[in-house]
Amino acid sequence: MNVNQHTPMASPYGQPQPGYGQPGFAPVDGGYPAPYAPYNGPASAYQPGPPPQGPARGPPTSGAPSAPQQYSQYSHSQGDMQNGPPPMTQAPPRPAASQPYNQGAVNLSGPQPSYPQHYGPQPSMQQVTNQMTGMQITSGPPTPAGPGYDPPHSSQPPVNTAYSAAPPHSYTQAPPPASSAPTQPPAPSGPPASQQYYGGPPPPSQQPFNSSLPPTSQQQFTSHAPPLPSSQQTFPPSSYSGPAPTPSHAPAPPVSQPQQSFPPTQPPFSSAPPPNSHPAFVSGPPPPAQGSFQPRAPPPSSQPGSFPPHGSSPISMPSGQYSGPMPPQQQPPPSQLPPYHSGAPPPRVQMPPTSMAQNNHLPPGPQGPPGPPGSMQQPPPQPGIQGGYPPQQNGAFGQVRGPQPGYAGPYPGQPNYGAPAPAPAPAPAAQKRLDPDSIPSPQASDMPAVQKSRHRIDPDAIPSPIQVIEDDKAKSTEPFATGVRGQAPPLVTTNFQVKDQGNASPRFVRCTAYNMPCTADMAKQSQVPLAAVIKPLATLPPDETPPYLVDHGEGGPIRCNRCKAYMCPYMQFIEGGRRFQCGFCSCVTEVPPHYFQHLDHTGKRVDCYDRPELSLGSYEFLATVDYCKNNKIPQPPAYIFLIDVSYNAVKSGMVNIVCQELKTLLDYLPRENPEMDSVVRVGFVTYNKVLHFYNVKSSLAQPQMLVVSDVSDMFVPLLDGFLVNVNESRLVIESLLDQIPEMFAETRETETVFGPVIQAGLEALKAADCSGKLFVFHTSLPIAEAPGKLKNREDKKLIGTDKEKSLFQSQVGFYNTLAKECVAQGCCVDLFLFPNQYVDVATLGVVPVSTGGSVYKYTYFQALSDKERFLNDLRRDVQKLVGFDAVMRVRTSTGIRATDFFGSFFMSNTTDVELAGLDCDKAVTVEFKHDDKLSEETGALMQCAVLYTSCSGQRRLRVHNMAVNCCSQLADLYRNCETDTIINFFSKYAFRGLLNNPTKAVRDTLINQCAQILACYRKNCASPSSAGQLILPECMKLLPVYLNCVLKSDVLMPGADVSLDDRAYLRQLIGCMDVPESHVFFYPRLLPLTKFESGSLPVAVRDSEERLSKGGVYLLETGLHLFLWVGASAQQELLLNIFGTPSFSQIDPSLTSLPVLDNPFSQRMREIIESFRAQRSRYMKLMVVKQEDKSELIFRHFLVEDKSASGGASYVDFLCHMHKEIRQLLS
């Protein structure tokens, strides 16, 4: 996003220049040039850049370059304003920026097609932004930048077309704006208000913004009416909206635009924005943009689309941002700035357009209509700018274009421009912060602010995850049909429906790349991992049909004779249907007589659509006895509960809780037919240093306890009566569960064993000849004399050394052997830990991890506060559907091969993934490597077959098929990647690497690979541009930010307070995460909760402290934790609604659930929290974090875009670092 923002910034400047006419630019340029030079040097220079804009830049006259710088500066300034710079600087810059953006981008885009060239120079603007980011790149291009920026806008128009999909929204929005335009009058007054709102952006959301937009521009925004001008303005507004969480909904579109804007921003980075943009558009960026745009966001599309054609379009993006500037152009530069910030009155006209853009973002609909005009108007001025922007389009600059989207608004492609909203989005943020401060001293402060801002990159200018997410949401309105090969599904953050048309649903299989390189060389060159994250038993939403069960009769499923692939849509029937040719190995196999069917004229079997295995991507086969262990139909599985009853366990209340809960929970054992009783049998064991088995046979009046003290050689002391049917033995079981807590209430035993506990469960399953699951509730390091005895080896001194890896390895080999035995028996182990100190999760987790089980950890468990979380986890864990004794095999078509597997399982050979248990939450990541050339024609096929025993004891095969495209052009690869999946793969890869490599080496490897991926793109797919420009592929523009999150995770970069156990726990946890969970884990969802739209969630904000408003309340979700952050100056009414108390100080920070209050706000809030919890496989305990409270430290840890306390880089810093790496690679 930063990039985007930067670009927008730049573009605004550019735009302004154009808008203002060249004069503006000239001065700016002149002024900028000089500044740029300096700026170039320091990454932070950007900020400084802005200041120069006004005065300095003017002087420099370097022209284009300077302009860009200025823009960038503006952007920076804005960013700064938004981010850090509270009052003065921010306020001014923002308006300016916003205005320019809108105007520039939007306006320019329209006309710009021609501009692009002009913008060529403008690129410099982008460059400036680059410089801003720390890249010196920009320095060169400055002069052109000014004009260039405009061009981008022009370029954007074309983009718009591309964006068209998205644009519509923006357009629609646009209209409203128009209407709002009238309202603008009030807006003026609004501006200040808006600022305030910004301060509390979320709630006021759009309106506030509109009103807030001090200048008409804002009003325009609100009105949307002033499309063109608004566009510029829109940027600001949009930006506001962006920042403003509340507008989230509306923002969503904007956000998407911001993404588009990214490209622009990137351009800024790139010193040669224009060229880049062009090429980018042409080659890689554009296409991706289009692709992505269509689906996700007009924004990207707008950028790319527009850019490529116009070339200037990228610039336009910036222009969009510049749009803000644009107005300024008309006015004196400085004035521009102020206008932007304050909603510069003069530019207002233009502002309206900007607003349009913003509107697009926010209220897309309205913008549409106005947009066009606005854009039209703006375009002219912006053209030049756009030219500059084009480079941005490459993706990196997307944001810049984002602004353009705003332009797009005006344009047909406006929707895309709407996308430009991205630019706006940033703006909003800026506004928020700016508002309070900036408002007071808009113009005057601008300049200084800008200067300040130059020193750092505007976070709003770099790719924003939120923007991308929102764009994708906006784009994915249709159900996703899987029929088209190589089609990337919507993002995991998007709610969408899937229609299985021959490939597995993304809920089952997600790939890192949907267009694989044809050759190993290409793959190696790109370094993009080729992997799939497979969640074989994933739960589908109620509106999607679960896989059909196919019975092929006694002979079992029909398979290819050679490679044993199962019948699937890729099998080609030939010879009138008498034979079929395998899609994987090309071997021809006879069709068994009972399966014969005639072919129709197209060569398809007549019954093709009657048979799931011929028409769907996912289905199940009924397995025959040949597929069963020992050729015996399996017994129904059993669940065994093994409860630690040592002193700690009893004292913490765990024993009591578990026993109480089990009494009811046992009625909810998994079953496939809800009408029937579960066939799962249960057994109970308690233990400390010795084990106690219980005979709960139904014929007994009282349970019987059998103590096994011979832990060195574990065995099961009874057979009959240990595993029982719940209904039959209910009375005895209840009696037992009542008595267990009493029996051990006075225990003094503190030592525990662990190995024998699992052995006991395993032996019990062996004795009963069935598979099953062990639920182990354990408290402490097993130090009692027994196999698997452990030592406390937590040694902080080892952290950071080469020996650190040993801490992640199993302390003793015993558990590995045990795990193997468990897997052989189909014994899955779920471990619930309640440690008060070091328990060596790394070792204790070996068996769960190898058997497809889960580890749950409740450190310092206290009955009162942790009970709910534990019980919910337990309930879910017990109830969830699970398959046992599973073997997963991934077959692929000739040319690639599954080479590596990550997850919770065991492998005794190189191809079969053995899972003692496989539940609906477990994912396996599979890496593919080439072993031959792939063909573009046939693509690459994979078939994942999982043989398992269902919870009713039925042996089944679940088959998932997936076909992806193959490409001979790297650009195609980059256009069809999915960053979330890549991150999932990277994290698993890295976390496994920890076992064998020093942490630092792991981190470096990650960074290197990422740099290589991006460098390869830059080198092969992006249009040539100066080395200083950071160009990111559209699909991977979030790669740096996400990667940074991975690098900063506790596992790879532990803070001082992170225990070794925590790290080991997380490490193992991530091993089996699917993409949605890994995504939110690494980039937590941060929702502003100050105000709700009906029925939908507020738009998330970026994980940065700067995004938090003191007056707001935010919900942060990581998949493991849930925080409710309360700003220190949250309104009393708000607090009253939520907590039932008007006073901030009276909020109880130990709350774990919100009080049930009878008001819609509280209700909605609790609904949201509940819905979040329902989405995750683990229950998230709610923590209330009061601003400036001690607990805020923990909370801040999850603001992953900021610098972390443990030394993790901020997003901006990391992006710079990444850029440096890339440059090194390129040079």
Add this chain to the structure above:
Amino acid sequence: MTSYQEFIQQNEDRDGVRFSWNLWPSSRLEATRLVVPVSCLFTPLKERPDLPPVQYEPVLCSRANCKAVLNPLCQVDFRAKIWACNFCFQRNPFPPSYAGISDVNQPAELMPQFSTIEYIVQRGPTAPLIFLYVVDTCLEEEDLQALKESLQMSLSLLPPNALVGLITFGRMVQVHELSCEGIAKSYVFRGTKDLSSKQIQEMLGLIKPAASVQQGRPPAPQDPAATCRFLQPVHRVDMNLTDLLGELQRDPWPVPQGKRPLRSTGVALTVAVGLLEGTFPNTGARVMLFIGGPPTQGPGMVVGDELKTPIRSWHDIQKDNARHLKKATKYYEAMANRSSVNGHCIDIYACALDQTGLLEMKCLSNITGGHIVMGDSFNTSLFKQTFQRVFSKDYNGDFRMAFGGVLEVKTSREVKVCGTIGPCVSLNSKGSCVSENEMGIGGTSQWKVCGLNPSTTLGIYFEVVNQHNAPIPQGGRGAIQFVTQYQHSNMQRRIRVSTIARNWADAQSQIQHIESSFDQEAAAVLMARLGVFRAESEEGPDVLRWLDRQLIRLFMFHLRRSPFLQVFNNSPDESSYYRHHFVRQDLTQSLIMIQPILYSYSFHGPPEPVLLDSSSILPDRILLMDSFFQLVIYHGETIAQWRKAGYQEMAEYENFKQLLLAPLDDAQEILQTRFPMPRYVDTEHGGSQARFLLSKVNPSQTHNNLYAWGQETGAPILTDDVSLQVFMDHLKKLAVSSST
């Protein structure tokens, strides 16, 4: 004292002693020539209703290696208040409490009629009786049910303060905790793993594991509550245990076709022994093992679980084909020794149609003085009544059982003790009176008899060591003192002292006297014991040869044919069982075992004992044979026909009814007192069970000489065994030839 017969009877009644010779040859050489050694059968706890125990402790000789107890044979100087030990001639002052002693005021132990006297030891803690049931659950449902009922019944027979414990086993071994309420708790041990006593105690939570003990402080005093978890007073856990027994299930582990159930007898016993070792060392305790089959797994296994491999037979053993025999025997012997050290005795109640491994396990009872009871099923009166009889009470209402007995033998210097044969174990106490010549369990003058009852009888063998050239003065007497310390069933510790003396006789001049002092019955039993003892440790044929060489006496014919020496037609278990009882029963019972008694009932006269000969089997007789282990009532052919015709129901044939009842009444009388209950067989001519009788009688008529004897008498026995007639003929020849 009119005859030796009476003398012997009197001695037996008073002291429980029967010597083979009642005059002792005065030199070693002469003694050796007598063939039958100077030896005795001693019944330490012979019931003496007329002998109230004295409430003080015995006065001991002060010589450290003597410590003989003051007895009527001692010389006493009432004035000096000094007594002289008759074994070592040490002069000892009386203790202060004897200050009032005088000619007319003598303590009991100085009176001749108190040659046997019992003291009650007042010192030391009294320990409760302990009964630990070790129950096999691999039984048929019916058997298990019967056993459960017997066990439940037995609870009512125990004194309320007795401690009781329960271990059950099958594939696993479960030690049941009796103290808890609510959930029935038990500790489980794997049946295949041998565990040391310490491990067992750790696992039962009786002691802290070594690790924590090492930390300087000595093992904390045992938590009485913990100790008692497994052994609780009957009155406290009566209900609990009754329920527990009631809920006992058959071993739940599936027994596949063609397999035996897995029975962890070995480990179960280890656990039982280990538990008692840890909790009640040196306290009287009775481990009662109930088994329904052979140990099939783990240490002490006797046979594998494959049914296709039959349990070892004598044939296998002779061919050295019994895989587990040596190992198992060694295992059980080690355990028996451990158990005996702590004074715990082990009973075995084995009820099964097949063998149960008594051969290997017999030492458990033999060494510790426990019972062995063998039957076909727990659901038979044989077992039920026998078991009930274990808890029989004496005239004082005390159990007829005693624990932790230590028998010490002191001899005057002309005699030394060679060893004993009986249910005891050597304490390895070497003293001056121990002979180097071992007979039976020798090399010691002290033996431990962990379980005693009034009929427990030991064979004790002596050696005359006086040299021929050192004649004993005329009128000299040899003395032997038996000191038995034991725990009475009323928890008192008691000491019974029997001091006996016999005259010396010069074999050359007084051979007639010596001959007349020979106690044929005692000698027969004593020699038989020697034979059995040898048979246990040597090959069968050698023993027979030895016996033939040693003895030329009538009953030896039957002894040779008895199951004690002859293994033909007996399983190893049966042999062990018979021998077990033979070496512990008193003289009368032993004689019955050697030569069964046969009574004949007929209209011709009152019941009369008849020859144990096939000629006694006549159609119009009813025979009652008591062979100790079997009680057979045999109806002759005619009688059987009458009975079948139902004459006994008719009033006019009341006398026939009487005749039929007569042997039944007699049998009942025998059954009343016999322990263990004999197998009671009521059969008739031609009945399959008649074999019990036919196998015992002298086959004077066989298919070989059937016609030679005429058809009117007796019943022919289809056997190739030699008849007494033939045996005697051979013997005569042999005697003559050997004398030449």
